[in-house]
Amino acid sequence: MSYAGQLLDTYPRDFNVDAGMLTTTIDALIECAQACTADADDDLSERNVGELVKCIRLCLDCADVCDATVRVISRQTEYDANITRPLLEACAATCKGCGDECERHAQMHAHCRVCAEACRRCEQACRDLLAAMS
Amino acid sequence: MSYAGQLLDTYPRDFNVDAGMLTTTIDALIECAQACTADADDDLSERNVGELVKCIRLCLDCADVCDATVRVISRQTEYDANITRPLLEACAATCKGCGDECERHAQMHAHCRVCAEACRRCEQACRDLLAAMS
Amino acid sequence: MSYAGQLLDTYPRDFNVDAGMLTTTIDALIECAQACTADADDDLSERNVGELVKCIRLCLDCADVCDATVRVISRQTEYDANITRPLLEACAATCKGCGDECERHAQMHAHCRVCAEACRRCEQACRDLLAAMS
Amino acid sequence: MSYAGQLLDTYPRDFNVDAGMLTTTIDALIECAQACTADADDDLSERNVGELVKCIRLCLDCADVCDATVRVISRQTEYDANITRPLLEACAATCKGCGDECERHAQMHAHCRVCAEACRRCEQACRDLLAAMS
Numbered sequence: 001m002s003y004a005g006q007l008l009d010t011y012p013r014d015f016n017v018d019a020g021m022l023t024t025t026i027d028a029l030i031e032c033a034q035a036c037t038a039d040a041d042d043d044l045s046e047r048n049v050g051e052l053v054k055c056i057r058l059c060l061d062c063a064d065v066c067d068a069t070v071r072v073i074s075r076q077t078e079y080d081a082n083i084t085r086p087l088l089e090a091c092a093a094t095c096k097g098c099g100d101e102c103e104r105h106a107q108m109h110a111h112c113r114v115c116a117e118a119c120r121r122c123e124q125a126c127r128d129l130l131a132a133m134s
Numbered sequence: 135m136s137y138a139g140q141l142l143d144t145y146p147r148d149f150n151v152d153a154g155m156l157t158t159t160i161d162a163l164i165e166c167a168q169a170c171t172a173d174a175d176d177d178l179s180e181r182n183v184g185e186l187v188k189c190i191r192l193c194l195d196c197a198d199v200c201d202a203t204v205r206v207i208s209r210q211t212e213y214d215a216n217i218t219r220p221l222l223e224a225c226a227a228t229c230k231g232c233g234d235e236c237e238r239h240a241q242m243h244a245h246c247r248v249c250a251e252a253c254r255r256c257e258q259a260c261r262d263l264l265a266a267m268s
Numbered sequence: 269m270s271y272a273g274q275l276l277d278t279y280p281r282d283f284n285v286d287a288g289m290l291t292t293t294i295d296a297l298i299e300c301a302q303a304c305t306a307d308a309d310d311d312l313s314e315r316n317v318g319e320l321v322k323c324i325r326l327c328l329d330c331a332d333v334c335d336a337t338v339r340v341i342s343r344q345t346e347y348d349a350n351i352t353r354p355l356l357e358a359c360a361a362t363c364k365g366c367g368d369e370c371e372r373h374a375q376m377h378a379h380c381r382v383c384a385e386a387c388r389r390c391e392q393a394c395r396d397l398l399a400a401m402s
Numbered sequence: 403m404s405y406a407g408q409l410l411d412t413y414p415r416d417f418n419v420d421a422g423m424l425t426t427t428i429d430a431l432i433e434c435a436q437a438c439t440a441d442a443d444d445d446l447s448e449r450n451v452g453e454l455v456k457c458i459r460l461c462l463d464c465a466d467v468c469d470a471t472v473r474v475i476s477r478q479t480e481y482d483a484n485i486t487r488p489l490l491e492a493c494a495a496t497c498k499g500c501g502d503e504c505e506r507h508a509q510m511h512a513h514c515r516v517c518a519e520a521c522r523r524c525e526q527a528c529r530d531l532l533a534a535m536s
Contacts, residue, residue: 003299003386007306010378012313030298031271034342038275040462041343044455045280053446054212060442060462061206061217067335068202072195074302075309078188083195086227090220097217110278118271137433137520141440144512146447164432165405168476172409174328175477178321179414187312194308194328201469208436209443244412252405322480329474329485336470340463346456351463351499354492361488 002027004074015076021132022073025125029070029091032122036063036098039115046109055101055112062098065091066122073129081133088126088133095123136161138208149210155266156207159259163204163225166256170197170232173249180243189235189246196232199225200256207263215267222260222267229257270295272342283344289400293393294338297359300390301334304366307383314377323369323380330366333359334390341397349401356394356401363391404429406476417478423534427527428472431493434524435468438500441517448511457503457514464500467493468524475531483535490528490535497525 001009005023008015015022040059043052069091072084099119106113135143139157142149149156174193177186203225206218233253240247269277273291276283283290308327311320337359340352367387374381403411407425410417417424442461445454471493474486501521508515 003303003382004306006382007303007310007379010382011306011310012377012379026302030302034294034298034338035271035275037339037342038272038279041345041459042275042279044345044458049455050449050451053451056446057209057212057443058214058217061209063339064202064205065217065221068198070302071198071305071331074305075191075195077309077312078191080192080231083192083199083224083228083231086220086224087199090217090224093220094217097214109280111275111280114271114274114278137437137516138440140516141437141444141513144516145440145444146511146513160436164436168428168432168472169405169409171473171476172406172413175325175479176409176413178324178479181318183321184315184317187317190312191309197473204436205439205465208439211443211446243414245409245414248405248408248412325477325480326482326485329477332470332473333485333489336466339466343459343463346459348460348499351460351467351492351496354488354495355467358485358488358492362485365482365485 004030011076013076015079017129017132021129025129026070026074028118028122028125029066029073032095032118033063033066033070035115035118036060036066039102039111042109042111052105055105058094058098058101059115062094062119065094069126085130085133088130092123092126092130095119095126099123138164145210147210149213151263151266155263159263160204160208162252162256162259163200163207166229166252167197167200167204169249169252170194170200173236173245176243176245186239189239192228192232192235193249196228196253199228203260219264219267222264226257226260226264229253229260233257272298279344281344283347285397285400289397290341293397294342296386296390296393297334297338297341300363300386301331301338303383303386304328304331304334307370307379310377310379320373323373326362326366326369327383330362330387333362337394353398353401356398360391360394360398363387363394367391413478415478417481419531419534423531424475427531428476430520430524430527431468431472431475434497434520435465435472437517437520438462438465438468441504441513444511444513454507457507460496460500460503461517464496464521467496471528487532487535490532494525494528494532497521497528501525
C-alpha cells in the first residue's frame with residue numbers, strides 16, 4: 001500500500017470521504033504534478049520549442065495547482081468544504097486545459113502523450129472526489 | 135517600484151488586465167502566503183496550541199493556495215481564463231476562511247490579527263481582479 | 269511503470285544519471301512530501317498536540333524541501349550540478365532531521381512510524397543519487 | 403512595515419537571529435521567487451525562446467528553491483540549524499546560477515535584467531543570514 005493509503009489508515013480521527021477514493025485522488029495528483037513538471041522540461045528540449053509555449057505554460061500551471069490541491073486534500077483535520085470544493089474544481093479545470101493541450105502534441109511527442117494521460121486521470125479523480133463529497 | 139511591477143513593465147507582449155491591479159494582486163498574494171506560513175508557526179509556539187488547530191490548518195491551506203495562485207497569475211503568456219478564474223475564486227474562498235478564523239484569535243494573539251489583515255487584503259485583491267477580468 | 273519512469277523514457281535528449289535511479293528518487297520524493305504533509309496534519313488531530321510541535325514543524329519543512337527538490341531533479345534540460353548537488357544535500361539533511369523526530373513518536377503514533385519510513389527511504393534515495401552524480 | 407516584519411514583531415517567543423535581517427531575507431526571497439516565475443514566462447513570449455531555454459530552466463528552479471527556503475526560514479518554532487543552513491546554501495547557489503544566466507540576457511531583454519537584480523539581492527541576503535547564524 002502507498003504511504004498515502006497507510007497514512008489515511010493511521011489517521012487518529014474518523015473522516016467522511018471514502019479512504020480508498022481519497023488515496024486514489026492523492027496519488028493521481030502527486031503523479032500529475034510531477035508529470036507536468038517533467039513534460040514542461042521535455043518541451044524545452046525539443047527543437048520546435050516555439051510551438052510548445054502554450055503546452056509549457058499550462059504544464060507549469062497544472063503542476064502548481066495539483067501541488068496545492070494535494071496538500072489541501074491531504075489535510076483531514078478541521079476539514080472545510082468551502083475551501084476544498086472550489087480548489088478541486090479549479091484543479092479539474094486546470095487538468096482539463098493542460099490535458100487538452102498535451103493531447104494536441106501527443107502524436108509528435110511521446111512525453112506529451114504520457115502527460116495528457118496523467119492529466120486525464122487526475123481530472124477524473126478530482127471530479128469523482130467532488131461527486132463523492134456532495 | 136516592486137520587482138513584480140517592473141517585470142510587468144518589461145513584459146514583451148500586450149496584456150489585457152490593468153498592470154497596476156495585477157501588481158497589487160501579486161504583491162497581496164505573496165505577502166499573504168508568507169504571513170500564513172509565519173502565523174501557523176506562531177500558533178505552534180503558543181501554550182494554547184490545542185485551541186489553534188483550526189487556525190494552523192487553514193493558514194497552511196491558505197499559504198499553499200496563494201502560492202499556486204500567484205504563480206498562475208504571474209504568467210501572462212497564453213493566458214487562459216478557464217484556468218485563472220476558478221483558481222482566483224478558490225483563492226478568495228480560502229483567504230475568506232482563513233481570515234475569519236484568524237480574526238477569532240486576533241484579540242488574544244497579535245500575530246493572528248496581522249495574518250487576518252493580510253488575508254482580508256488578499257481576498258479583496260483576488261475579487262477585484264476577478265471583477266476586472268469579466 | 270510510473271509516469272515518472274515513462275517521462276524519463278520519452279525524454280528527447282540523452283542524460284547522464286541512470287534513469288532507474290532517477291525514477292526511484294523522484295518517486296521517493298513525491299511520496300515523502302505527501303507523507304510529511306499528512307503526518308503534520310495527523311499530529312494536529314492528536315490530543316497531545318503540544319508534544320508534537322517539533323514533529324509538525326519538521327514535517328512542514330520536509331514537505332517543502334522535498335517538493336522543491338523533486339521539481340529540480342525532474343528537469344533534465346540544461347542540467348547544472350552546482351544547483352542540484354547542494355539541494356539534494358539539503359534535502360537529505362531535512363529528511364534525516366524529520367525522520368529522526370518522527371521515529372521518536374513512532375511507538376505512540378502509527379502515522380509517525382509511516383512518515384519516518386518515508387523519510388528514511390527518501391534520505392537514502394537522495395544520498396544514492398548524490399553518490400551516482402559524482 | 404511589511405507583514406513579514408509585523409509577524410516577527412508579534413512572535414510569542416525569543417529568537418536568536420536579528421529580526422531586521424530575517425525580514426530583509428524573507429522579503430528578498432518572496433520577491434525573487436515571483437520575479438523568476440515572471441521572467442520564465444516573459445522568456446516564453448520572446449521570439450528567440452530557443453536561446454532562452456537555460457534561462458527558463460534556471461528561473462523555474464530558482465522560484466522553487468526560494469519558495470521552499472522562505473517557508474523554512476519563516477518558521478522559528480523548534481528551529482534546527484542542520485536544516486536551515488544547507489538549504490540557505492542551496493538557495494544562494496541557485497540564485498547565483500540563475501542571476502548569472504539572466505545577466506547574460508540583460509542587454510537584450512529588460513525583464514532578464516530585472517530578474518538578475520532580484521537574484522543578486524536574494525543571494526546576498528541568504529549569504530548575510532548564513533554569516534549571522536554562525
